[in-house]
Every structure is written in C-alpha cells, then in structure tokens.
Amino acid sequence: MIRDITIGQYYQGESLIHKLDPRLKVVGVLVYLISLFCFRYVIGFLVAGLFFVLVLKLSKVPFRYVIKGLKPILFLLVFTAALNLLWTPGETIWRFGILNLTKEGIYKCIFMALRLILLIIGSSLLTLTTTPNQLTDAMEYLLGPFKRFGAPVHEVAMMMSIALRFIPILLEETDKIMKAQMSRGADFESGNLMHRLRNMIPLLVPLFVSATRRANELAYAMDARCYNGGAGRTKMKPLKYHSRDYKGYGVLVVYLVLLIVVTRTVAI
Amino acid sequence: MQPIIDAKDLVHEYSQRDEEGNVTGINRALDGVSLQVEEGDFIAVLGANGSGKSTFAKHLNALLTPTEGTLYVGGMECGDHTKDLDIRKTVGMVFQNPDNQIISNVVEEDVGFGPENIGVPTAEIWQRMEDALKNVGMYAYRKNSPNKLSGGQKQRVAIAGILAMKPKCIILDESTAMLDPGGRKAVIDTISRINREEKITVIVITHYMEEVTGADHVYVMDSGKVVMEGSPREIFARSHELEEHRLAVPEAVKVAMLLRDQGIPLPEDILDQEELVDAVENLWIQR
Structure with missing residues (x-):
C-alpha cells in the first residue's frame, strides 16, 4: 500500500517531454500551477485539462501512473470538497442542522477539487519525466542569481x-x-x-x-x-537549449493566451 | 618502487563522551597497525566484527585521520587535510550498503558523479561511464533506476562509479556482506578481473574467508592489531588460530583440519572443496 506513492518518482522513457530541457519543464510547471489560480470560471479547467492531456500524451507516461499519485491526498481532497460543499453560504438547496448545501457550494466544491487534482498531477508529471539530477541542475540554474547574495543554491x-x-x-x-x-x-x-x-x-x-x-x-x-x-564541478549532462525547447516555450505562451481569451469570453 | 600504501604503527582511538562532552572512555580501534601494499597487488584484510578492519579501511581513504603513527597513500601523507581530495582520487572505496552509496536515480548519472566532482570534461565523463559500466557488465542497465537492481548489481554499479574516477587502488569495505551468494560471487569475480586486467590494486575487507582464496596476500586483524599475515594457503593452514580470532573457516578447510586432528595425513594447505576431494582421492589410491 505504502509503495504506491509516486510523488517524486521518475518514469523511465525516451519521449519528447523526457528530452525537453529541465529548465523549460520547471518554468512550465510553475507557470501552469500559477495559471490554475488565475481564473474564476470552470471553463478554465477545460483549457488547463486539455493542455495537461496533450503533455501527458506526448510524455507517454500511462495515465494510471499519474493517477496513483493522487492516492495519498485523497483524504485531503474529499475533506476540502466536503467542507466547500456543505459550508458555503448562498442559495440553499438542502439543509440539515449546521450542514447547508448550496448552489454556490456545489460550484465551489467542483472548482476546488479540479484545481487540487490538476495541481498534483501537473507537478507529478514534472518529476515523472525529469531525473532528479536534471531537476537539480535546472533549479541550480534558475536560482543562480541568488548565489550572489550568498545563498547555498548548489x-x-x-x-x-x-x-x-x-x-x-x-x-x-x-x-x-x-x-x-x-x-x-x-x-x-x-x-x-x-x-x-x-x-x-x-x-x-x-x-x-x-x-x-x-x-x-x-x-x-x-x-x-x-x-x-x-x-570545480563539471557536468555530465550540461544544460543546453535545443530548438524543441524554444518551441516548448512557444507552446507555453500559446496556452496562456488561450486560457486568458477563453476565460474572458466564456463565463461558465 | 614505493608502496602505494604504507602504514606505520597506526593507532586510532574513538573517545566516548557523556552529555556534557567530557571524555568518559577511550576505545582503541586500531592498535599499532603496520603494513605495506605494493601497486597491483590483491590484498585481503580478514577480521571478525569489531576487529578494526573497517576503521583501517576508512583511514586509507582519508575519511578518518590517525591518532598516532603515519600513513602514506600513493606517497601522500594522510593527516593534514590538504591532500584529502588527491588521496581519494588515488584510492576509491566501495561501502557495505549498496543503497547508501548510490546518489542518483539513474545508473549512468551515478557513475558520472565521481568524475563530475573531480572536474573531468563532459565528453570524457561519458567515455569513462561507458567503459566503467561495460567493465562491470552493467552497461545494459545504464538508463535504469538503481532501485530496480539486485544487491549484487548495485554493488557492481558502485564499483563502476569508482572505476570511472580512474583510481590506482580500490577498497571493498565489506561490500559483499549484505549480498546473497550469487551476488557475492559476481562482485568478487568482477573485482579480481579488474585487478588482473587493469592492474589496479585491490584491497578486500571482509569476514568471509571464501573471498580471500584468490588474494596475493592476506592480513588477519583482531582487536585492532594485525595478528596473522601470509598467502591464503599459509593462513588457511593455521585454521585453529583463525578460529581463535573468531573467524569461520571454510567448510572444506574445516573438514580437512578435523580429519588431520584424527591422524589422517592430509596436506595442510587445502583451500577449497575441490582440493579436499583430490587429496582424499590421492590417499585412497595410495592405500
């Protein structure tokens, strides 16, 4: 049971996503996670979800492998969902003692659950397709500027x-x-x-x-x-951007623009 | 030629301290160890638990510094920490627990870790990784996660990680203690072949007597002292003494010893089952 936890696990593969520069993947995941907090309508999840499915398909990581990562937070997920479902003030549908099921509650519950799920599976896709050493290299590079202030980045x-x-x-x-x-x-x-x-x-x-x-x-x-x-350390796998990485940044920008356009025009 | 390892009257003391940091007792783990190892030799250091053999091994890699006495590794003196890195480049060490010495989630990256640390250029790291993994027969697993490998395979990866740093000497510090018999054999076979073919000095620290039969020279340690030394045959011939030093003599050697005690004229330098069978057969024919 305890071996099922997949957080931080690497899934061996040779896919396009595996080959991408880890810096792109770290930045991408960060942008993706922040983007999940930047819209107020459920329609945004359609765009975010589709983007996730696209990356997942490209990475060739089996879906059930990603889903397994959700197991440990299942309790948290159900707890937050129930809390939002039953204690959100608004238009009451059903009431029992202090429990108050409202229209807004249902909406908020779905919203929170989807956001949490995408947060977890989105970030697990990073560690599934990136070896820890690459991850380290990317973080070291991205946090590099802080070295000047004496931060022990490496x-x-x-x-x-x-x-x-x-x-x-x-x-x-x-x-x-x-x-x-x-x-x-x-x-x-x-x-x-x-x-x-x-x-x-x-x-x-x-x-x-x-x-x-x-x-x-x-x-x-x-x-x-x-x-x-x-x-004085050298690198076995030095970080170098290839053309596919620049295209990757391009795709990321396209995703962001699409997300903004869709959530601004369709208010569901 | 100067020996690659030259220890003179090496003493190491661990002090026990109470909660305030006052020394309450001194534990002498090494007590005047003197030995020399020539380049290219295959040396075995035998000893039961607590004999000081692992403490000795850690000195050779400058992980511990001697309390008294002198130790030269590749002509460099251990003790002032300025030479630590150079000493570790000369002498590589493989530890007991395979899980606790592999630092990466991918085999090839782990092998590259050592060369990265000593500043080898990128292209050469790849070359060294390839050579080292092929040498230990683990090249097919280079993209795998070490978690999926068996204990013996993990230890061979650890050996490759050391080989990639191109040391002059490799120490196996009880590296076979946690392995099953098959894994143990694979590791010992690999390291003896490396000793023969690459002319790298090998020091095997162990308490399994079966592993020392192929060594050029054997040292037996007990209570921090070297108590016996000689070729494996010379050592095994003194099986009663070995048992006094809490070492389990191989089955065949023990049977031969018991038979000799019964007055059966078997030679004293029997090393393994095959030689025992031959010797008994010879006796039979002579009758």
Missing part, C-alpha cells in the same frame, strides 16, 4: 535531489518496519486518531534511527567520491 539543490532518491528506499523501509511491528502485535489500523498517532511511535523511532544512519553512510560515500560542493 547545496540546497543537491539536498533535494538526494531526498528524492531516498523516497522509495525509506518507503520500503517503513513498510518493512510496519510489518515487523505488526508481527509482534502492533496495531496501526484501529482506535481513534490519538490512539493511532501514539501507535505510530514504534514505527517512527526505528525509521528515524535508520534514516540517520543512512545519512551518515551516504556522507562517507560522497566524501569518498571526492564530493566537495559545487565549486
């Missing part, structure tokens, strides 16, 4: 890429510890929230201990391979 980027690399390993370990504790009678699935949280302690303590040990060993291994910070 170090932060490196830390993020290592964190991504260790997500599946730590998940597997959590699964293992969970089973080990369950086989000795630990219970992670029943009781109220407080009870469950308390039952997490025998899971979290060994996990933290092992993560610390891993970090220590990894530091040794990086030292042994002459890692010495960003200075």
Whole structure:
C-alpha cells in the first residue's frame, strides 16, 4: 500500500517531454500551477485539462501512473470538497442542522477539487519525466542569481535531489518496519486518531534511527567520491537549449493566451 | 618502487563522551597497525566484527585521520587535510550498503558523479561511464533506476562509479556482506578481473574467508592489531588460530583440519572443496 506513492518518482522513457530541457519543464510547471489560480470560471479547467492531456500524451507516461499519485491526498481532497460543499453560504438547496448545501457550494466544491487534482498531477508529471539530477541542475540554474547574495543554491539543490532518491528506499523501509511491528502485535489500523498517532511511535523511532544512519553512510560515500560542493564541478549532462525547447516555450505562451481569451469570453 | 600504501604503527582511538562532552572512555580501534601494499597487488584484510578492519579501511581513504603513527597513500601523507581530495582520487572505496552509496536515480548519472566532482570534461565523463559500466557488465542497465537492481548489481554499479574516477587502488569495505551468494560471487569475480586486467590494486575487507582464496596476500586483524599475515594457503593452514580470532573457516578447510586432528595425513594447505576431494582421492589410491 505504502509503495504506491509516486510523488517524486521518475518514469523511465525516451519521449519528447523526457528530452525537453529541465529548465523549460520547471518554468512550465510553475507557470501552469500559477495559471490554475488565475481564473474564476470552470471553463478554465477545460483549457488547463486539455493542455495537461496533450503533455501527458506526448510524455507517454500511462495515465494510471499519474493517477496513483493522487492516492495519498485523497483524504485531503474529499475533506476540502466536503467542507466547500456543505459550508458555503448562498442559495440553499438542502439543509440539515449546521450542514447547508448550496448552489454556490456545489460550484465551489467542483472548482476546488479540479484545481487540487490538476495541481498534483501537473507537478507529478514534472518529476515523472525529469531525473532528479536534471531537476537539480535546472533549479541550480534558475536560482543562480541568488548565489550572489550568498545563498547555498548548489547545496540546497543537491539536498533535494538526494531526498528524492531516498523516497522509495525509506518507503520500503517503513513498510518493512510496519510489518515487523505488526508481527509482534502492533496495531496501526484501529482506535481513534490519538490512539493511532501514539501507535505510530514504534514505527517512527526505528525509521528515524535508520534514516540517520543512512545519512551518515551516504556522507562517507560522497566524501569518498571526492564530493566537495559545487565549486570545480563539471557536468555530465550540461544544460543546453535545443530548438524543441524554444518551441516548448512557444507552446507555453500559446496556452496562456488561450486560457486568458477563453476565460474572458466564456463565463461558465 | 614505493608502496602505494604504507602504514606505520597506526593507532586510532574513538573517545566516548557523556552529555556534557567530557571524555568518559577511550576505545582503541586500531592498535599499532603496520603494513605495506605494493601497486597491483590483491590484498585481503580478514577480521571478525569489531576487529578494526573497517576503521583501517576508512583511514586509507582519508575519511578518518590517525591518532598516532603515519600513513602514506600513493606517497601522500594522510593527516593534514590538504591532500584529502588527491588521496581519494588515488584510492576509491566501495561501502557495505549498496543503497547508501548510490546518489542518483539513474545508473549512468551515478557513475558520472565521481568524475563530475573531480572536474573531468563532459565528453570524457561519458567515455569513462561507458567503459566503467561495460567493465562491470552493467552497461545494459545504464538508463535504469538503481532501485530496480539486485544487491549484487548495485554493488557492481558502485564499483563502476569508482572505476570511472580512474583510481590506482580500490577498497571493498565489506561490500559483499549484505549480498546473497550469487551476488557475492559476481562482485568478487568482477573485482579480481579488474585487478588482473587493469592492474589496479585491490584491497578486500571482509569476514568471509571464501573471498580471500584468490588474494596475493592476506592480513588477519583482531582487536585492532594485525595478528596473522601470509598467502591464503599459509593462513588457511593455521585454521585453529583463525578460529581463535573468531573467524569461520571454510567448510572444506574445516573438514580437512578435523580429519588431520584424527591422524589422517592430509596436506595442510587445502583451500577449497575441490582440493579436499583430490587429496582424499590421492590417499585412497595410495592405500
């Protein structure tokens, strides 16, 4: 169950999207995420959704792979949707005690849910098609100007890429510890929230201990391979824009213009 | 020619501290270790848990600095940290846990990590990556995620990552301890071939005696000291002593030892099952 989490996972492939410059992909995702907050009508999601489907098709990542990334936030999704559905003031359709189902509520609920879903699957498409090292390189480049103010840009980027690399390993370990504790009678699935949280302690303590040990060993291994910070490093895969990347920026602009035009003219 | 590794009376002490930082006890992990390794040799360091063998290995890579004594690696003295990077370029190290030493999500990028750090030009990094992965037989997996590989395969990728830095010496610090027998064999076969073909000095740190049969020279460590040294045959002939140092003698060697104790005249330098069978057959024919 816990292995299903796909956030930060890379899906191996050779598609056009995989080959695009990571800087374009990072900028693209940022623009896309911001664009999701820039319209007030549901019609905007049609444009944003179509754009997502287009990129997904080009990337050749299976749809169910992207959907899997939604599982961990399912609770949050249902919670926000219900909250918006039942507590939005407006024209009442149905009322029960403090629950108040309104027309505006239904609209807002659909709106929020769609926005959240696109936020998650949109950003997961970035990590699915970009290796952590490319992601690091792109972030290092894009945050480059901050280096002048003494910001540890390379170090932060490196830390993020290592964190991504260790997500599946730590998940597997959590699964293992969970089973080990369950086989000795630990219970992670029943009781109220407080009870469950308390039952997490025998899971979290060994996990933290092992993560610390891993970090220590990894530091040794990086030292042994002459890692010495960003200075004097060369790149195996230096970032270079190709013509397809400029076209990519073009497509991004077209998407934005389309989104603005559609949401300004059709008010649904 | 000067030896690639030259240790004299090496001492390393770990101090235990209480919560205020006062030293409460001193743990002597290395206690006067002296040994020399010539370039191109295949050396094995044997020792049970807590014998100091891993502490010794970490000195060779300048990850730890000696408390007393001197250590020269490739003619450079360990201790002043100015030479650390040069020492690590000379001596590469493969660790025990394959997951904790692979830093990238793609095999080829991980192999490129070392060369990137030492400033190799881009085109050459690719060439080195290709050569190193072909050398360990993992080239077909270059685009894969290390998470999908077996333990033995991951360790071979780790070896490729070191090879790509073109060191003069490779240390395997218990790199086979977490592997299944098949993976263990693949790693040891790979590293002995690299030693033979590329003339790279190899130091294998282990507690599996089966892995040292191919070595040129074996050192046995216990409680921070080198207690035995010699060729694998010389070492295995002293199987009673090995057991005193908490080392498990290979099955065939142990059977031969027990038979000798019973008065059966078997030779003392039997290394593996095949040699044992031959020796017993010979006895049978002589009768």
